[in-house]
Amino acid sequence: MNWFFIAILAPILYSAGNYVDKIILNKHFKGSGVGTIVIFSCFLGALTIPIIFFIEPAVFAIPTIKTFIMMLNGGLTVLAVIFYLYAIDEDEISVVVPILQMTPVFGFFISFFLLGETLTFFQIIGSAIIIIGATIISIDISYDGNLGFKKRMLTLASASAFVFALNGTIFKYFALDFGYWQTEFWEYVGIAIVGFLIFIFVKQYRYNFVSAIKNNRYSIIGLNFLAEIIMVSGDLIVNFATLLAPVALVYVVNSFQPVFVYIYGLLFTLFLPKIIKESVSKKQLIQKTLTICMMVVGSVLLYANF
Numbered sequence: 001m002n003w004f005f006i007a008i009l010a011p012i013l014y015s016a017g018n019y020v021d022k023i024i025l026n027k028h029f030k031g032s033g034v035g036t037i038v039i040f041s042c043f044l045g046a047l048t049i050p051i052i053f054f055i056e057p058a059v060f061a062i063p064t065i066k067t068f069i070m071m072l073n074g075g076l077t078v079l080a081v082i083f084y085l086y087a088i089d090e091d092e093i094s095v096v097v098p099i100l101q102m103t104p105v106f107g108f109f110i111s112f113f114l115l116g117e118t119l120t121f122f123q124i125i126g127s128a129i130i131i132i133g134a135t136i137i138s139i140d141i142s143y144d145g146n147l148g149f150k151k152r153m154l155t156l157a158s159a160s161a162f163v164f165a166l167n168g169t170i171f172k173y174f175a176l177d178f179g180y181w182q183t184e185f186w187e188y189v190g191i192a193i194v195g196f197l198i199f200i201f202v203k204q205y206r207y208n209f210v211s212a213i214k215n216n217r218y219s220i221i222g223l224n225f226l227a228e229i230i231m232v233s234g235d236l237i238v239n240f241a242t243l244l245a246p247v248a249l250v251y252v253v254n255s256f257q258p259v260f261v262y263i264y265g266l267l268f269t270l271f272l273p274k275i276i277k278e279s280v281s282k283k284q285l286i287q288k289t290l291t292i293c294m295m296v297v298g299s300v301l302l303y304a305n306f
Contacts, residue, residue, distance in 0.1 A: 122302075
């Protein structure tokens with residue numbers, strides 16, 4: 001069995017999940033759907049808690065203070081998702097997702113300071129290429145050729161990438177000490193608690209969530225389930241692929257996600273523009289193509305073992 005054809009399924013699925021999120025925001029909650037998706041995701045994530053407990057009953061053997069920190073780290077996951085959703089609500093998926101490739105860049109530097117991990121010359125070069133690419137794709141090229149800068153979108157997407165990286169670093173720290181499933185359990189507990197607190201205390205999010213349940217119950221629940229299934233399937237494929245090939249190679253393949261996002265965006269625009277329509281002027285296509293190529297090259301340098 002060729003590991004590459006398995007590993008490549010993950011970015012294909014992740015890209016599809018990104019567009020499901022965008023469709024939910026655009027078609028069902030124009031301007032008001034972030035909180036609804038966040039609460040749905042938190043509550044759906046809570047369903048994994050008993051499953052993990054069944055797999056690993058020793059989750060309560062961890063010291064209380066450590067479980068508290070793990071739960072806070074679950075809260076970071078929710079924060080990262082909020083930034084991501086606001087970013088894709090602000091701009092096109094094919095613009096936001098390449099910037100999320102900064103997650104491993106932030107991860108390397110956070111690990112350098114917190115875990116004492118070292119960076120190679122090629123990792124530093126790869127990080128620089130990704131940062132430059134994120135800057136290029138944040139330039140707003142209008143149809144009349146005028147240039148601007150998408151500061152809000154870049155800030156939101158970069159914040160999401162940073163928080164995801166911080167979350168991943170903290171997860172790795174505890175997973176190495178206490179095990180994968182124990183750490184996952186308490187993070188999902190934290191995610192569920194944060195979702196409940198958001199539902200109780202953030203009035204607008206609660207109102208939008210309840211309205212969605214009343215007015216679009218089946219379509220909203222169905223789309224959210226679909227998005228979660230797609231993303232979880234992608235995670236499982238990545239984990240399985242790492243059993244067949246070196247982890248670094250699997251992550252190199254995973255870095256092709258912006259490519260599939262770009263392809264999906266073009267297909268939607270050409271054949272289903274009423275659902276998703278992205279900018280396809282010549283200058284914007286050149287900008288996106290250049291940036292995505294830079295992101296892939298930068299990611300290869302990050303993960304490849306030269």
